[in-house]
Amino acid sequence: MAEGLRIGVLGTGLMGAPMARNLLRAGFAVTVWNRTAAKAAALAADGARVAADPAACAAEADLVVCMLENGAVVGAVLFDGGAAAALRPGAVVADMSSIAVDEARDHAARLAGLGVAHLDAPVSGGTVGAEAASLSIMCGGTEPAFARARPALEAMGRPLLVGPSGAGQIAKLANQMVVASTIGAVAEALVFAEAAGADPGRVRAALTGGFADSRILELHGGRMVARDFATRGKTSSQIKDLVNALRAAEAAGAPAPYADLSLGLFRDLLAADGDVDHSGLWLELRRRVASTP
């Protein structure tokens, strides 16, 4: 159900390109722009119009979707790149990039001054979720803005309005906090079990299906047992997310002892083993086993 929405997509990288394709498949009229123009041009074969600059991408859009690297880039593209000024009053910007909470709120306030609504709408699920249109999309903003963007968001995954402006980024940080510390808890338990004389693969199997079960136990736990730390999710991106989470927690006056512990361990891992997979936290805990118990 395309419902006639005209959509501009700013940023067609590893995540943005499959998301734009899913919008096209759902029947929306999609105009794309990317800093490296070739990545946008490749989407012409899928039926996208290719814009020469952010302003041209935004000019006729009812909804602008951003999928960019960080908050500074989003700000530059929207406000310095001319997209915001080109938008018609009544349009909606859904920023699906993972950026700081304060940046998202600042963008919302500046767009409001132009009569444009803003949703922060970061996602979880990675490139696999982007391709399968199964992203978890955590939205912050008003009900009316969410209602207008919803048909397009549903073409990319499972959108949920979690609160006012900034709340989507808060939910994404909460997601990262749980992910990072669950990886740590699973790594700690498997390192302990092996050091104490049990078979870690069988222990992981025994824990599966019980109270200790989680997506992390399945995916990352499996990589730990297999000693397979080839990078799917980078340690450096985990550190970035945890730093943002701790900053946001401090601003909110909230305690974050697990995130703090996880950040220290991931930093030590990066220093010792480089930018391995998140599951590499097993290496950091394994390194701390006393050689002569």
Next chain:
Amino acid sequence: MAEGLRIGVLGTGLMGAPMARNLLRAGFAVTVWNRTAAKAAALAADGARVAADPAACAAEADLVVCMLENGAVVGAVLFDGGAAAALRPGAVVADMSSIAVDEARDHAARLAGLGVAHLDAPVSGGTVGAEAASLSIMCGGTEPAFARARPALEAMGRPLLVGPSGAGQIAKLANQMVVASTIGAVAEALVFAEAAGADPGRVRAALTGGFADSRILELHGGRMVARDFATRGKTSSQIKDLVNALRAAEAAGAPAPYADLSLGLFRDLLAADGDVDHSGLWLELRRRVASTP
């Protein structure tokens, strides 16, 4: 498939009674004993023979199942209560109680001297799992002992041999480490999200189905959102398990920073709120939110 095994069950409390019933339903000949005799007598209606003392319960058994409070009680019932001396050589003791690793290994060694095999076989799944015969049963011991006990264990849940003597208790401690710290990570994330201005129920819903998903997010996360801390699993039992885990980790030379953090938080929770549900860790983190961010 009862396969002719005669089973003695020592301890028919909240866990042992439904486990004995599942053995009877599967067609095994079951003799039961319990310190509070009325709890054992109640199983006569289900077809159990009721023994007057542990020795009588064990005398004709091919397999003795223990489900008792702790290692000291298991030792007293087996060795002071006369069960071990009454056992025929070739019998198997499956101790499904959660006890210390060293105690389990000590019991195994003492029984080996009598020609009796020992499995440590603690469980995860609680009374719900005991009733539904869906317990995760983590076994430490030899392959032959596991093979002999397996038909009976399968009538109570999903048994898995995870290593030699003691490994079942190690797996149970690993399970508790993951459970405790996942509860902490979920509580921290939900407290943060709310303090920062998002709706915690919606954030939990948004996290479900993604990388942050877990049994704990479903069950305990739901209780945190509903502010429902009525006790299903006691804070005091969580503390007992974490103390055992940290002792075992120290003995193995393994680091346990997440379990250590969780133990401190659960102790503070117990001191402030009493013996509430494990999900009450939310209360402890919520208490630490600065009143004026």
